[in-house]
Amino acid sequence: MKNFDYVRPSTVSEAIAAATEPDAAYLAAGTNLLDLMKGGVVHPNRLVDVTRLPGLDRIEHLPDGGVRIGALVRNADLAHDPDFARSYPSIAEALLSGASAQLRNAATVGGNLLQRTRCSYFYDVASACNKREPGSGCDAHDGENRLHAVLGWSEACIATHPSDFCVPLVALDAVVEIEGRTGRREVALEAFHLPPGDTPERENVLEPGDLIVALRLPSEARSFSAHARYLKVRERTSYAFAVVSAAAALRIEGGAIWDARLALGGVATKPWRARAAEKILAGCNPDLATFRAAAETALADAKPSGNNQFKIALARRIVVRALTLAAAGTPRRIPALPASPFSSISGALHGA
Amino acid sequence: MSFSISLTVNGVRRDVELEDPRVTLLDLLRERLYLTGTKKGCDRGQCGACTVLVDGRRINSCLALAVSHDGADVLTIEGVARGDLLHPVQAAFIAHDGLQCGFCTPGQIMSAIGLIQEAQAGDDPERIREGMSGNLCRCGAYAGITEAVLDAQKSLAEASQRRSA
Numbered sequence: 001m002k003n004f005d006y007v008r009p010s011t012v013s014e015a016i017a018a019a020t021e022p023d024a025a026y027l028a029a030g031t032n033l034l035d036l037m038k039g040g041v042v043h044p045n046r047l048v049d050v051t052r053l054p055g056l057d058r059i060e061h062l063p064d065g066g067v068r069i070g071a072l073v074r075n076a077d078l079a080h081d082p083d084f085a086r087s088y089p090s091i092a093e094a095l096l097s098g099a100s101a102q103l104r105n106a107a108t109v110g111g112n113l114l115q116r117t118r119c120s121y122f123y124d125v126a127s128a129c130n131k132r133e134p135g136s137g138c139d140a141h142d143g144e145n146r147l148h149a150v151l152g153w154s155e156a157c158i159a160t161h162p163s164d165f166c167v168p169l170v171a172l173d174a175v176v177e178i179e180g181r182t183g184r185r186e187v188a189l190e191a192f193h194l195p196p197g198d199t200p201e202r203e204n205v206l207e208p209g210d211l212i213v214a215l216r217l218p219s220e221a222r223s224f225s226a227h228a229r230y231l232k233v234r235e236r237t238s239y240a241f242a243v244v245s246a247a248a249a250l251r252i253e254g255g256a257i258w259d260a261r262l263a264l265g266g267v268a269t270k271p272w273r274a275r276a277a278e279k280i281l282a283g284c285n286p287d288l289a290t291f292r293a294a295a296e297t298a299l300a301d302a303k304p305s306g307n308n309q310f311k312i313a314l315a316r317r318i319v320v321r322a323l324t325l326a327a328a329g330t331p332r333r334i335p336a337l338p339a340s341p342f343s344s345i346s347g348a349l350h351g352a
Numbered sequence: 353m354s355f356s357i358s359l360t361v362n363g364v365r366r367d368v369e370l371e372d373p374r375v376t377l378l379d380l381l382r383e384r385l386y387l388t389g390t391k392k393g394c395d396r397g398q399c400g401a402c403t404v405l406v407d408g409r410r411i412n413s414c415l416a417l418a419v420s421h422d423g424a425d426v427l428t429i430e431g432v433a434r435g436d437l438l439h440p441v442q443a444a445f446i447a448h449d450g451l452q453c454g455f456c457t458p459g460q461i462m463s464a465i466g467l468i469q470e471a472q473a474g475d476d477p478e479r480i481r482e483g484m485s486g487n488l489c490r491c492g493a494y495a496g497i498t499e500a501v502l503d504a505q506k507s508l509a510e511a512s513q514r515r516s517a
Contacts, residue, residue: 005353006373006419031415034376035396047373049420076409080472100486101467102400105409106416238485336478 002043012053012179012211019048020181020209026050028072029106031099032115040125041116041132056110056213059084065219068177071110071212075165076101078109088221089330090168090228090247097232097339098164100239110212113166113176113192114204117159117269118241120144130156131200145306147243150315151299152268157200158305159269161193164339166271168230168247171263172221180210189215193270200269224249224261228330231322232265232339233314242266244315245339248322250286257281257290262298262323267315274298277319286327288320295319357422361385362431370419377421378402378413381428389429389458393488400487403459403466404428410466412486429458432465440511441465444504445497452491463487464501468508475502 009015019026025044027033028051036042050056056072059081067087069078078084079095099107121127121139128137140148140158148158166189174189193204206212232245245265251258260281262274277298284290295316302312321341355370361381368384378395381387381404390413393401397415404413405427432439441464444450451457463484473479480501481494489497 001374003372003374006355006417008420027417027420029415030417030420031397031412034415034417038396047417049417051420076470080470100400101470101483102403102410102412102463102486103397103415105466106411238482336476337482 001037002040004044005046006049007046008049008052010052010054012213015048015050015053016179016181016209016211018046019211021046022208024048024208026211028108028111029074031103031107032111036116036123039123041123050211062216062219065222067217067222069109069215069217071108071214073109074105075099075107075109075112076104079104085334087225088168088172088217088228089225089334090230090249090326091165091172093334093338094164094168094230094232094245094247096334097230109165109215112163113189113212113215114206115161115163116203118162119148119159122159131159131196131203134199134201141306143306146308146310147266148305148308149268150302150304150308150311151264151272152195152270153305154196154198154200156198157196157269159196159200160266161268161270162241162266163271164230164232164242164245164265166193167245167263167265168228168249169215169217170271170273171247171249171261172224173218173261174221175216175218176212177214177216178206178210179213180207184213186216189271190273196269203269223251223259226330227252227326229322229326230339231318231325231341233318233341237340238337244311244318246315246318246322248319248326250281250323250326252286252327255285257284257286257327260294262294262319264298264315264319267302267311274319276300281323286323288324291320291323291327292316294323355419355422357419359421359423360425361387362426362428368418373417373419375418376414377404377406377416377418377426380418381413381426387428387430390462391455391458393456393459398488399456399459400463401456401459403462403487405462405466408469410463427462427465429462432461439465440507441468441500441504444500444507448496448500448503449493450496450500451489451493456487456489456491460484460487460489460497464497464504467501468505473505475505477502 023045056070085092227250234240249261277294391401393399
Protein backbone atom coordinates (compact mmCIF):
# COMPACT_ATOMS: atom_id res chain seq x y z
CA MET A 1 0.00 0.00 0.00
CA LYS A 2 1.27 3.43 -0.91
CA ASN A 3 1.78 5.72 2.07
CA PHE A 4 -0.64 8.56 2.65
CA ASP A 5 -1.27 11.54 4.82
CA TYR A 6 -3.94 10.90 7.50
CA VAL A 7 -6.15 13.63 8.89
CA ARG A 8 -9.08 13.40 11.25
CA PRO A 9 -11.17 16.59 11.08
CA SER A 10 -13.75 17.36 13.72
CA THR A 11 -16.22 19.34 11.63
CA VAL A 12 -17.82 18.82 8.22
CA SER A 13 -16.35 22.07 6.87
CA GLU A 14 -12.82 21.07 7.95
CA ALA A 15 -13.36 17.70 6.30
CA ILE A 16 -14.44 19.27 3.02
CA ALA A 17 -11.45 21.63 3.03
CA ALA A 18 -9.07 18.72 3.71
CA ALA A 19 -10.63 16.51 1.03
CA THR A 20 -10.58 19.15 -1.69
CA GLU A 21 -6.83 18.51 -2.11
CA PRO A 22 -5.98 16.46 -5.21
CA ASP A 23 -6.01 12.68 -4.65
CA ALA A 24 -7.66 12.93 -1.25
CA ALA A 25 -10.27 10.35 -0.23
CA TYR A 26 -12.73 10.14 2.61
CA LEU A 27 -12.32 7.23 5.01
CA ALA A 28 -15.33 5.90 6.92
CA ALA A 29 -15.16 2.19 7.80
CA GLY A 30 -12.77 1.55 4.91
CA THR A 31 -14.17 -1.91 4.18
CA ASN A 32 -13.94 -1.32 0.44
CA LEU A 33 -11.33 1.47 0.33
CA LEU A 34 -8.63 -0.39 2.31
CA ASP A 35 -9.13 -3.49 0.20
CA LEU A 36 -8.63 -1.40 -2.95
CA MET A 37 -5.59 0.34 -1.47
CA LYS A 38 -4.01 -2.99 -0.50
CA GLY A 39 -4.40 -4.13 -4.10
CA GLY A 40 -2.93 -0.92 -5.50
CA VAL A 41 -6.20 -0.26 -7.34
CA VAL A 42 -6.52 3.15 -5.76
CA HIS A 43 -3.74 5.12 -4.08
CA PRO A 44 -4.93 8.29 -2.41
CA ASN A 45 -2.32 10.75 -1.12
CA ARG A 46 -4.51 11.69 1.82
CA LEU A 47 -7.20 9.98 3.83
CA VAL A 48 -9.71 12.23 5.53
CA ASP A 49 -11.19 10.19 8.37
CA VAL A 50 -14.83 11.20 8.77
CA THR A 51 -15.72 8.68 11.46
CA ARG A 52 -15.62 11.27 14.27
CA LEU A 53 -17.74 13.91 12.55
CA PRO A 54 -20.65 14.72 14.86
CA GLY A 55 -24.30 14.16 14.02
CA LEU A 56 -23.89 11.85 11.03
CA ASP A 57 -24.77 8.60 12.82
CA ARG A 58 -28.46 9.19 13.48
CA ILE A 59 -31.68 7.80 12.02
CA GLU A 60 -34.20 10.64 12.17
CA HIS A 61 -37.91 10.25 11.54
CA LEU A 62 -39.03 13.46 9.88
CA PRO A 63 -42.26 15.34 10.62
CA ASP A 64 -43.44 14.81 7.03
CA GLY A 65 -43.30 11.03 7.48
CA GLY A 66 -39.96 10.55 5.74
CA VAL A 67 -36.75 9.30 7.28
CA ARG A 68 -33.25 10.77 7.22
CA ILE A 69 -30.34 8.37 7.63
CA GLY A 70 -26.96 9.82 8.57
CA ALA A 71 -24.08 8.81 6.29
CA LEU A 72 -22.20 7.17 9.17
CA VAL A 73 -25.05 4.87 10.27
CA ARG A 74 -23.70 1.32 10.09
CA ASN A 75 -25.45 -1.14 7.79
CA ALA A 76 -26.26 -3.54 10.64
CA ASP A 77 -27.68 -0.79 12.84
CA LEU A 78 -29.99 0.41 10.09
CA ALA A 79 -31.18 -3.08 9.18
CA HIS A 80 -31.89 -3.96 12.82
CA ASP A 81 -33.59 -0.68 13.73
CA PRO A 82 -37.10 -2.05 14.45
CA ASP A 83 -39.00 0.98 13.19
CA PHE A 84 -36.89 1.28 10.05
CA ALA A 85 -37.16 -2.43 9.25
CA ARG A 86 -40.93 -2.33 9.71
CA SER A 87 -41.39 0.71 7.49
CA TYR A 88 -38.85 -0.21 4.79
CA PRO A 89 -38.61 -4.02 4.91
CA SER A 90 -37.09 -4.47 1.45
CA ILE A 91 -34.24 -2.12 2.36
CA ALA A 92 -33.55 -4.03 5.59
CA GLU A 93 -33.64 -7.31 3.67
CA ALA A 94 -31.21 -5.98 1.06
CA LEU A 95 -28.82 -4.78 3.76
CA LEU A 96 -28.88 -8.16 5.50
CA SER A 97 -28.27 -10.01 2.25
CA GLY A 98 -25.05 -8.07 1.63
CA ALA A 99 -21.52 -9.02 2.70
CA SER A 100 -21.01 -10.68 6.09
CA ALA A 101 -22.08 -9.79 9.63
CA GLN A 102 -18.57 -8.44 10.36
CA LEU A 103 -18.64 -6.17 7.32
CA ARG A 104 -22.21 -5.00 8.00
CA ASN A 105 -21.16 -4.04 11.54
CA ALA A 106 -18.52 -1.72 10.08
CA ALA A 107 -19.73 -0.55 6.67
CA THR A 108 -21.61 2.74 6.49
CA VAL A 109 -24.58 4.03 4.54
CA GLY A 110 -22.52 6.68 2.76
CA GLY A 111 -19.75 4.23 1.94
CA ASN A 112 -22.21 1.77 0.47
CA LEU A 113 -23.23 4.31 -2.17
CA LEU A 114 -19.58 4.76 -3.11
CA GLN A 115 -18.65 1.09 -3.40
CA ARG A 116 -16.57 0.34 -6.43
CA THR A 117 -17.36 -2.40 -8.90
CA ARG A 118 -16.18 -5.95 -8.20
CA CYS A 119 -15.15 -6.46 -11.85
CA SER A 120 -12.00 -8.58 -11.59
CA TYR A 121 -10.27 -6.59 -14.33
CA PHE A 122 -10.79 -3.42 -12.31
CA TYR A 123 -9.17 -5.18 -9.33
CA ASP A 124 -6.29 -6.68 -11.32
CA VAL A 125 -3.84 -3.84 -11.89
CA ALA A 126 -2.12 -5.82 -14.67
CA SER A 127 -5.33 -5.74 -16.76
CA ALA A 128 -6.60 -2.95 -18.98
CA CYS A 129 -9.48 -1.09 -17.34
CA ASN A 130 -10.95 2.21 -18.48
CA LYS A 131 -12.47 2.78 -15.07
CA ARG A 132 -9.17 2.38 -13.21
CA GLU A 133 -7.01 3.92 -15.92
CA PRO A 134 -8.98 5.96 -18.48
CA GLY A 135 -8.08 5.12 -22.08
CA SER A 136 -6.32 1.85 -21.26
CA GLY A 137 -9.07 -0.33 -22.70
CA CYS A 138 -11.32 -2.99 -21.21
CA ASP A 139 -10.04 -6.54 -20.79
CA ALA A 140 -13.48 -7.67 -19.59
CA HIS A 141 -14.83 -7.41 -23.16
CA ASP A 142 -12.90 -10.45 -24.29
CA GLY A 143 -12.39 -11.92 -20.86
CA GLU A 144 -14.35 -13.71 -18.17
CA ASN A 145 -17.53 -11.67 -18.41
CA ARG A 146 -20.44 -13.92 -17.57
CA LEU A 147 -21.33 -11.76 -14.55
CA HIS A 148 -21.03 -8.42 -16.33
CA ALA A 149 -23.69 -5.89 -17.31
CA VAL A 150 -26.65 -6.45 -19.62
CA LEU A 151 -28.20 -2.97 -19.34
CA GLY A 152 -26.74 0.50 -19.77
CA TRP A 153 -23.19 -0.65 -20.52
CA SER A 154 -20.89 1.00 -23.03
CA GLU A 155 -17.95 -0.05 -25.17
CA ALA A 156 -15.70 1.55 -22.56
CA CYS A 157 -17.08 -0.38 -19.57
CA ILE A 158 -19.31 -3.38 -18.88
CA ALA A 159 -18.88 -3.53 -15.10
CA THR A 160 -21.78 -3.86 -12.67
CA HIS A 161 -22.54 -1.90 -9.51
CA PRO A 162 -22.24 -4.27 -6.53
CA SER A 163 -24.58 -2.71 -3.95
CA ASP A 164 -27.67 -4.52 -2.67
CA PHE A 165 -28.73 -1.59 -0.47
CA CYS A 166 -28.93 0.82 -3.42
CA VAL A 167 -31.44 -1.33 -5.31
CA PRO A 168 -34.52 -0.88 -3.07
CA LEU A 169 -33.28 2.65 -2.28
CA VAL A 170 -33.42 3.68 -5.92
CA ALA A 171 -36.82 1.99 -6.27
CA LEU A 172 -38.16 3.99 -3.32
CA ASP A 173 -36.89 7.40 -4.54
CA ALA A 174 -34.08 7.89 -2.04
CA VAL A 175 -32.37 11.27 -2.09
CA VAL A 176 -28.67 11.85 -1.34
CA GLU A 177 -27.74 14.89 0.76
CA ILE A 178 -24.31 16.22 -0.21
CA GLU A 179 -22.25 18.89 1.49
CA GLY A 180 -19.56 20.54 -0.60
CA ARG A 181 -17.47 23.63 -1.06
CA THR A 182 -20.49 25.60 -2.23
CA GLY A 183 -22.89 24.39 0.43
CA ARG A 184 -25.48 21.69 0.63
CA ARG A 185 -27.36 20.11 -2.26
CA GLU A 186 -29.57 17.12 -2.90
CA VAL A 187 -29.49 14.59 -5.71
CA ALA A 188 -31.96 11.79 -6.37
CA LEU A 189 -30.14 8.48 -5.95
CA GLU A 190 -31.33 7.54 -9.43
CA ALA A 191 -29.28 10.45 -10.82
CA PHE A 192 -26.37 10.05 -8.37
CA HIS A 193 -24.61 7.18 -10.17
CA LEU A 194 -23.67 7.94 -13.76
CA PRO A 195 -23.93 5.63 -16.76
CA PRO A 196 -20.44 4.61 -17.96
CA GLY A 197 -20.57 6.13 -21.47
CA ASP A 198 -17.10 7.21 -22.55
CA THR A 199 -16.08 8.20 -19.01
CA PRO A 200 -16.47 5.11 -16.80
CA GLU A 201 -13.95 6.57 -14.33
CA ARG A 202 -16.58 9.13 -13.42
CA GLU A 203 -19.01 7.02 -11.42
CA ASN A 204 -21.17 9.60 -9.67
CA VAL A 205 -21.95 13.29 -9.49
CA LEU A 206 -19.61 14.07 -6.57
CA GLU A 207 -17.11 16.89 -7.09
CA PRO A 208 -13.78 17.16 -5.24
CA GLY A 209 -14.46 17.70 -1.53
CA ASP A 210 -18.10 16.64 -1.74
CA LEU A 211 -19.21 14.62 1.28
CA ILE A 212 -22.36 12.53 1.50
CA VAL A 213 -23.91 13.54 4.81
CA ALA A 214 -27.25 11.73 4.70
CA LEU A 215 -29.75 9.75 2.73
CA ARG A 216 -33.44 10.56 2.78
CA LEU A 217 -36.51 8.54 1.97
CA PRO A 218 -39.77 10.36 1.20
CA SER A 219 -42.88 9.57 3.26
CA GLU A 220 -44.38 7.73 0.29
CA ALA A 221 -41.66 5.05 0.56
CA ARG A 222 -43.28 3.56 3.64
CA SER A 223 -46.65 3.16 1.89
CA PHE A 224 -45.25 0.00 0.27
CA SER A 225 -44.31 -1.70 3.54
CA ALA A 226 -46.99 -4.42 3.32
CA HIS A 227 -45.77 -5.65 -0.07
CA ALA A 228 -42.03 -5.17 -0.44
CA ARG A 229 -39.26 -7.66 -1.15
CA TYR A 230 -35.65 -7.77 -2.27
CA LEU A 231 -34.48 -10.94 -3.99
CA LYS A 232 -30.95 -11.79 -5.03
CA VAL A 233 -29.46 -14.72 -6.91
CA ARG A 234 -25.98 -15.59 -5.68
CA GLU A 235 -23.42 -18.15 -6.79
CA ARG A 236 -23.16 -19.44 -3.24
CA THR A 237 -25.72 -19.52 -0.46
CA SER A 238 -24.46 -16.54 1.51
CA TYR A 239 -21.77 -13.84 1.54
CA ALA A 240 -21.70 -13.27 -2.21
CA PHE A 241 -22.46 -10.40 -4.57
CA ALA A 242 -25.59 -10.53 -6.71
CA VAL A 243 -25.57 -12.23 -10.08
CA VAL A 244 -28.95 -10.56 -10.52
CA SER A 245 -31.25 -8.96 -7.95
CA ALA A 246 -34.58 -7.16 -7.86
CA ALA A 247 -36.42 -4.91 -5.42
CA ALA A 248 -40.19 -4.93 -5.82
CA ALA A 249 -42.66 -2.82 -3.89
CA LEU A 250 -46.40 -2.75 -4.47
CA ARG A 251 -49.32 -0.82 -3.05
CA ILE A 252 -52.32 -3.08 -3.41
CA GLU A 253 -55.80 -1.79 -2.71
CA GLY A 254 -59.08 -3.57 -3.42
CA GLY A 255 -57.19 -6.44 -5.04
CA ALA A 256 -55.46 -4.24 -7.66
CA ILE A 257 -52.01 -2.68 -7.85
CA TRP A 258 -52.33 1.04 -7.23
CA ASP A 259 -48.68 1.84 -7.37
CA ALA A 260 -45.49 -0.10 -8.01
CA ARG A 261 -41.74 0.35 -7.65
CA LEU A 262 -39.18 -1.87 -9.32
CA ALA A 263 -35.39 -1.80 -9.57
CA LEU A 264 -32.69 -4.29 -10.52
CA GLY A 265 -29.19 -4.94 -9.22
CA GLY A 266 -26.22 -6.76 -10.71
CA VAL A 267 -27.31 -5.88 -14.26
CA ALA A 268 -25.79 -2.45 -14.87
CA THR A 269 -23.06 -0.02 -13.83
CA LYS A 270 -25.63 1.62 -11.58
CA PRO A 271 -28.65 0.48 -9.58
CA TRP A 272 -31.28 0.16 -12.29
CA ARG A 273 -34.75 1.64 -11.88
CA ALA A 274 -37.35 -0.01 -14.15
CA ARG A 275 -39.84 2.82 -14.57
CA ALA A 276 -41.52 1.53 -17.74
CA ALA A 277 -42.27 -1.75 -15.97
CA GLU A 278 -43.78 0.16 -13.03
CA LYS A 279 -46.25 1.80 -15.44
CA ILE A 280 -47.31 -1.63 -16.72
CA LEU A 281 -48.02 -2.78 -13.16
CA ALA A 282 -50.05 0.21 -12.00
CA GLY A 283 -53.78 -0.43 -12.27
CA CYS A 284 -53.45 -4.15 -13.04
CA ASN A 285 -54.27 -7.21 -11.02
CA PRO A 286 -51.29 -8.68 -9.19
CA ASP A 287 -51.13 -11.87 -11.25
CA LEU A 288 -48.51 -13.83 -13.12
CA ALA A 289 -49.45 -12.45 -16.55
CA THR A 290 -48.99 -8.88 -15.29
CA PHE A 291 -45.69 -9.73 -13.62
CA ARG A 292 -44.38 -11.41 -16.76
CA ALA A 293 -45.33 -8.40 -18.86
CA ALA A 294 -43.54 -6.13 -16.38
CA ALA A 295 -40.44 -8.33 -16.49
CA GLU A 296 -40.41 -8.30 -20.31
CA THR A 297 -40.57 -4.51 -20.26
CA ALA A 298 -37.91 -4.18 -17.56
CA LEU A 299 -35.44 -6.17 -19.68
CA ALA A 300 -36.62 -4.93 -23.10
CA ASP A 301 -33.41 -3.00 -23.74
CA ALA A 302 -31.09 -5.63 -22.30
CA LYS A 303 -28.29 -7.01 -24.42
CA PRO A 304 -25.41 -9.26 -23.45
CA SER A 305 -22.01 -7.60 -23.05
CA GLY A 306 -20.26 -10.93 -23.41
CA ASN A 307 -20.92 -14.48 -22.37
CA ASN A 308 -23.85 -13.41 -20.22
CA GLN A 309 -27.02 -13.84 -22.25
CA PHE A 310 -28.31 -16.02 -19.40
CA LYS A 311 -28.48 -13.03 -17.07
CA ILE A 312 -31.30 -11.50 -19.13
CA ALA A 313 -33.55 -14.54 -18.70
CA LEU A 314 -32.46 -14.84 -15.09
CA ALA A 315 -33.28 -11.18 -14.45
CA ARG A 316 -36.78 -11.60 -15.94
CA ARG A 317 -37.41 -14.56 -13.68
CA ILE A 318 -36.12 -12.81 -10.58
CA VAL A 319 -38.36 -9.82 -11.37
CA VAL A 320 -41.39 -12.13 -11.66
CA ARG A 321 -40.44 -13.90 -8.44
CA ALA A 322 -39.84 -10.63 -6.54
CA LEU A 323 -43.19 -9.25 -7.68
CA THR A 324 -44.97 -12.51 -6.83
CA LEU A 325 -43.49 -12.59 -3.33
CA ALA A 326 -44.13 -8.87 -2.79
CA ALA A 327 -47.78 -9.38 -3.79
CA ALA A 328 -48.04 -12.30 -1.36
CA GLY A 329 -47.08 -9.90 1.42
CA THR A 330 -43.99 -8.85 3.32
CA PRO A 331 -43.03 -11.67 5.69
CA ARG A 332 -43.52 -10.90 9.37
CA ARG A 333 -39.86 -11.61 9.93
CA ILE A 334 -36.98 -11.35 7.47
CA PRO A 335 -36.25 -14.88 6.20
CA ALA A 336 -33.37 -16.83 7.70
CA LEU A 337 -31.49 -16.37 4.44
CA PRO A 338 -32.36 -12.78 3.53
CA ALA A 339 -33.26 -12.14 -0.12
CA SER A 340 -32.88 -15.75 -1.15
CA PRO A 341 -35.28 -16.67 -3.96
CA PHE A 342 -35.25 -20.18 -2.56
CA SER A 343 -35.90 -19.29 1.07
CA SER A 344 -39.66 -19.04 0.70
CA ILE A 345 -40.10 -22.51 -0.71
CA SER A 346 -41.28 -24.56 2.21
CA GLY A 347 -39.08 -27.51 2.97
CA ALA A 348 -36.08 -26.06 1.12
CA LEU A 349 -32.81 -26.66 2.89
CA HIS A 350 -30.11 -24.04 2.74
CA GLY A 351 -26.51 -24.94 3.27
CA ALA A 352 -27.61 -28.31 4.62
CA MET B 353 4.56 11.58 10.41
CA SER B 354 3.87 9.46 13.49
CA PHE B 355 0.66 8.94 15.43
CA SER B 356 0.14 8.19 19.11
CA ILE B 357 -2.94 6.14 19.76
CA SER B 358 -4.28 4.39 22.79
CA LEU B 359 -6.63 1.45 22.87
CA THR B 360 -8.06 -0.83 25.51
CA VAL B 361 -7.15 -4.36 24.51
CA ASN B 362 -8.60 -7.21 26.56
CA GLY B 363 -9.25 -4.78 29.39
CA VAL B 364 -5.75 -3.30 29.45
CA ARG B 365 -4.92 0.17 28.18
CA ARG B 366 -2.22 0.08 25.51
CA ASP B 367 -0.46 3.16 24.17
CA VAL B 368 1.07 2.66 20.77
CA GLU B 369 3.21 4.88 18.60
CA LEU B 370 2.58 4.31 14.88
CA GLU B 371 5.31 5.48 12.52
CA ASP B 372 2.94 5.11 9.63
CA PRO B 373 -0.86 5.37 9.20
CA ARG B 374 -1.01 2.22 7.05
CA VAL B 375 -1.01 -0.17 10.02
CA THR B 376 -4.22 -2.18 10.25
CA LEU B 377 -5.76 -3.12 13.56
CA LEU B 378 -4.82 -6.72 12.75
CA ASP B 379 -1.14 -5.88 12.26
CA LEU B 380 -1.14 -3.73 15.37
CA LEU B 381 -2.46 -6.63 17.45
CA ARG B 382 -0.10 -9.20 15.99
CA GLU B 383 3.10 -7.31 15.33
CA ARG B 384 3.06 -4.52 17.90
CA LEU B 385 1.24 -6.13 20.83
CA TYR B 386 2.31 -9.72 20.00
CA LEU B 387 -1.26 -10.95 20.34
CA THR B 388 -0.93 -13.54 17.58
CA GLY B 389 -4.14 -15.40 18.37
CA THR B 390 -5.95 -13.20 15.85
CA LYS B 391 -5.05 -14.73 12.50
CA LYS B 392 -4.18 -13.20 9.15
CA GLY B 393 -5.90 -15.31 6.51
CA CYS B 394 -6.76 -13.44 3.33
CA ASP B 395 -6.03 -9.94 4.70
CA ARG B 396 -8.83 -8.69 2.39
CA GLY B 397 -12.01 -9.11 4.41
CA GLN B 398 -13.06 -12.35 2.79
CA CYS B 399 -12.26 -15.10 5.30
CA GLY B 400 -13.04 -13.80 8.81
CA ALA B 401 -9.90 -15.27 10.45
CA CYS B 402 -9.05 -11.79 11.81
CA THR B 403 -12.42 -11.25 13.53
CA VAL B 404 -12.23 -9.32 16.81
CA LEU B 405 -14.80 -7.37 18.82
CA VAL B 406 -14.44 -3.60 18.68
CA ASP B 407 -16.65 -1.74 21.15
CA GLY B 408 -18.58 -5.00 21.51
CA ARG B 409 -19.16 -5.61 17.79
CA ARG B 410 -17.45 -8.19 15.59
CA ILE B 411 -15.49 -6.73 12.67
CA ASN B 412 -12.69 -7.79 10.32
CA SER B 413 -9.54 -6.29 11.85
CA CYS B 414 -7.69 -6.58 8.51
CA LEU B 415 -9.95 -3.92 6.98
CA ALA B 416 -9.71 -1.51 9.92
CA LEU B 417 -7.01 1.15 10.10
CA ALA B 418 -5.50 1.18 13.60
CA VAL B 419 -5.15 4.97 13.61
CA SER B 420 -8.87 5.34 12.96
CA HIS B 421 -9.62 3.16 16.01
CA ASP B 422 -7.85 5.39 18.50
CA GLY B 423 -9.71 5.02 21.81
CA ALA B 424 -11.47 1.77 20.87
CA ASP B 425 -12.16 -1.12 23.21
CA VAL B 426 -10.88 -4.30 21.56
CA LEU B 427 -11.50 -7.89 22.62
CA THR B 428 -9.39 -10.64 21.05
CA ILE B 429 -9.28 -14.40 21.53
CA GLU B 430 -6.60 -13.92 24.21
CA GLY B 431 -9.11 -12.01 26.35
CA VAL B 432 -12.10 -14.35 26.41
CA ALA B 433 -11.07 -17.08 28.89
CA ARG B 434 -10.76 -16.38 32.61
CA GLY B 435 -7.43 -17.89 33.48
CA ASP B 436 -7.79 -21.62 32.87
CA LEU B 437 -11.56 -21.38 32.68
CA LEU B 438 -12.56 -21.42 29.02
CA HIS B 439 -15.26 -19.14 27.67
CA PRO B 440 -18.45 -21.18 27.03
CA VAL B 441 -17.99 -20.70 23.27
CA GLN B 442 -14.44 -22.09 23.46
CA ALA B 443 -15.62 -25.06 25.51
CA ALA B 444 -18.46 -25.74 23.05
CA PHE B 445 -16.08 -25.70 20.06
CA ILE B 446 -14.05 -28.44 21.76
CA ALA B 447 -17.12 -30.43 22.81
CA HIS B 448 -18.59 -30.37 19.29
CA ASP B 449 -15.39 -30.76 17.26
CA GLY B 450 -15.92 -27.32 15.74
CA LEU B 451 -12.43 -27.35 14.25
CA GLN B 452 -9.78 -29.44 12.59
CA CYS B 453 -6.58 -27.53 11.82
CA GLY B 454 -7.58 -24.65 14.10
CA PHE B 455 -6.39 -21.73 11.97
CA CYS B 456 -9.83 -20.18 11.54
CA THR B 457 -10.90 -21.02 15.11
CA PRO B 458 -10.02 -17.75 16.91
CA GLY B 459 -11.99 -15.86 14.26
CA GLN B 460 -14.86 -18.35 14.44
CA ILE B 461 -15.02 -18.03 18.23
CA MET B 462 -14.90 -14.23 18.22
CA SER B 463 -17.55 -14.17 15.52
CA ALA B 464 -19.73 -16.59 17.50
CA ILE B 465 -19.41 -14.42 20.63
CA GLY B 466 -20.45 -11.42 18.53
CA LEU B 467 -23.33 -13.33 16.97
CA ILE B 468 -24.68 -14.44 20.36
CA GLN B 469 -24.46 -10.87 21.70
CA GLU B 470 -26.32 -9.56 18.65
CA ALA B 471 -29.21 -11.87 19.64
CA GLN B 472 -30.71 -12.01 16.15
CA ALA B 473 -30.37 -15.68 15.29
CA GLY B 474 -32.30 -17.42 18.08
CA ASP B 475 -32.03 -21.20 18.08
CA ASP B 476 -32.57 -21.58 14.32
CA PRO B 477 -29.56 -23.43 12.82
CA GLU B 478 -30.21 -21.76 9.47
CA ARG B 479 -29.93 -18.31 11.04
CA ILE B 480 -26.75 -19.39 12.87
CA ARG B 481 -25.21 -20.60 9.60
CA GLU B 482 -26.16 -17.35 7.86
CA GLY B 483 -24.84 -15.30 10.79
CA MET B 484 -21.51 -17.16 10.67
CA SER B 485 -21.10 -16.98 6.88
CA GLY B 486 -18.34 -14.38 7.18
CA ASN B 487 -16.02 -17.02 8.68
CA LEU B 488 -14.63 -19.57 6.27
CA CYS B 489 -13.37 -22.95 7.46
CA ARG B 490 -11.43 -24.74 4.77
CA CYS B 491 -11.38 -27.96 6.81
CA GLY B 492 -15.16 -27.87 6.56
CA ALA B 493 -15.97 -28.15 10.25
CA TYR B 494 -19.18 -26.19 9.69
CA ALA B 495 -21.54 -28.81 11.10
CA GLY B 496 -19.65 -28.87 14.42
CA ILE B 497 -19.36 -25.07 14.45
CA THR B 498 -23.14 -24.66 14.10
CA GLU B 499 -23.75 -27.13 16.93
CA ALA B 500 -21.13 -25.42 19.10
CA VAL B 501 -22.70 -21.98 18.62
CA LEU B 502 -26.19 -23.27 19.41
CA ASP B 503 -24.92 -25.09 22.50
CA ALA B 504 -22.86 -22.15 23.78
CA GLN B 505 -25.75 -19.77 23.24
CA LYS B 506 -27.97 -22.06 25.32
CA SER B 507 -25.47 -22.39 28.16
CA LEU B 508 -24.86 -18.61 28.21
CA ALA B 509 -28.62 -17.98 28.36
CA GLU B 510 -28.99 -20.48 31.21
CA ALA B 511 -26.07 -18.94 33.10
CA SER B 512 -27.60 -15.49 32.72
CA GLN B 513 -30.98 -16.79 33.98
CA ARG B 514 -29.26 -18.33 37.02
CA ARG B 515 -27.56 -15.02 37.74
CA SER B 516 -30.80 -13.06 37.57
CA ALA B 517 -32.76 -15.65 39.60
